[in-house]
Amino acid sequence: MNQDAYGHVARIGKAIGNGNRLELLELMAQAEQSVDDMARVSRMGVTTVSSHLQVLKNAGLVRTRRDGVRIYYRLAGPEVAGLFVSMKDVAARFLPAPFAADSxxxxxxxxxxxxxxxxxxxxxxxxxxxxxxxxxxxxxxxxxxxxxxxxxxxxxxxxxxxxxxxxxxxxxxxxxxxxxxxxxxxxxxxxxxxxxxxxxxxxxxxxxxxxxxx
CATH class of the missing domain: 3.40.250.10 (Rhodanese-like domain)
Structure with a gap:
């Protein structure tokens, strides 16, 4: 078996296997976002947001754009949003309690x-x-x-x-x-x-x- 290939794909799973990082992905699905903006909306610290974004960037899930001293983050592509939604759908089916109408x-x-x-x-x-x-x-x-x-x-x-x-x-x-x-x-x-x-x-x-x- 090609362990390197499995490990490469697993990097993606590890990067998104965190609720805070999923929240940041949802924010970036709306528009480009700065670290300060995401920290304010998510109520996470700037350092924490920066750390999460670095993990997502290293996994190839986000892209950046610099404007002066400010860096803006966006999803690498619609496939990243699709991955999030697929995970959400699987969770709703196989771990339904938090998603149920009467939760x-x-x-x-x-x-x-x-x-x-x-x-x-x-x-x-x-x-x-x-x-x-x-x-x-x-x-x-x-x-x-x-x-x-x-x-x-x-x-x-x-x-x-x-x-x-x-x-x-x-x-x-x-x-x-x-x-x-x-x-x-x-x-x-x-x-x-x-x-x-x-x-x-x-x-x-x-x-x-x-x-x-x-």
Missing amino acids: STEAGSSRDVVPLIHTIDEARDAFMLDVRRAHEYLAGHYPGAVSIPLDELASRMDEVPRDRRVIVYCRGGFCLLARDAARLMRDKGIDAWAMDEGVLEWRAGGSVELTATA
């Missing part, structure tokens, strides 16, 4: 009260709302989706229609921004639903052709 969450949490849209076909003719950060939206979003970052939603609620179903999406299946946004809108009487997938899955599978805004 333990605090009573009244967004997971408990927000109806979910499971496929993009269910979102046809709806008002699509992107609640990620603005620069993530600009890097690529569902065609025709409107951008209202979650932290601006309460003050911009009048921009959301009340005579159409509203479908909210965010970074991916593990991201709770869409659920939190849908819950906030439903409390205001808006027919809001959350996608249980997002940009990570769309980049991986090509099921949605994302639109970048210049």
Whole structure:
């Protein structure tokens, strides 16, 4: 057997075999990200993020771009997002407890009260709302989706229609921004639903052709 080949592939598994690194991959699936930006969003220390990124870079999973003194990181390709999604799907099937609809969450949490849209076909003719950060939206979003970052939603609620179903999406299946946004809108009487997938899955599978805004 070709042990070198097995070992080479195993480097990939080792690199992504860490929850914090998976979170960073999800962030980079949205747009290029700096170390400082990823540290702020993930609430990890800058040194910790840098260390995780080095592991991912050494495994060939991320690329970098320097702009002055700042370095930006991005996924090496859509296949990296696909690898994450495949792992997530396998985990959901064979380790289902954390993924189940009735998994333990605090009573009244967004997971408990927000109806979910499971496929993009269910979102046809709806008002699509992107609640990620603005620069993530600009890097690529569902065609025709409107951008209202979650932290601006309460003050911009009048921009959301009340005579159409509203479908909210965010970074991916593990991201709770869409659920939190849908819950906030439903409390205001808006027919809001959350996608249980997002940009990570769309980049991986090509099921949605994302639109970048210049």
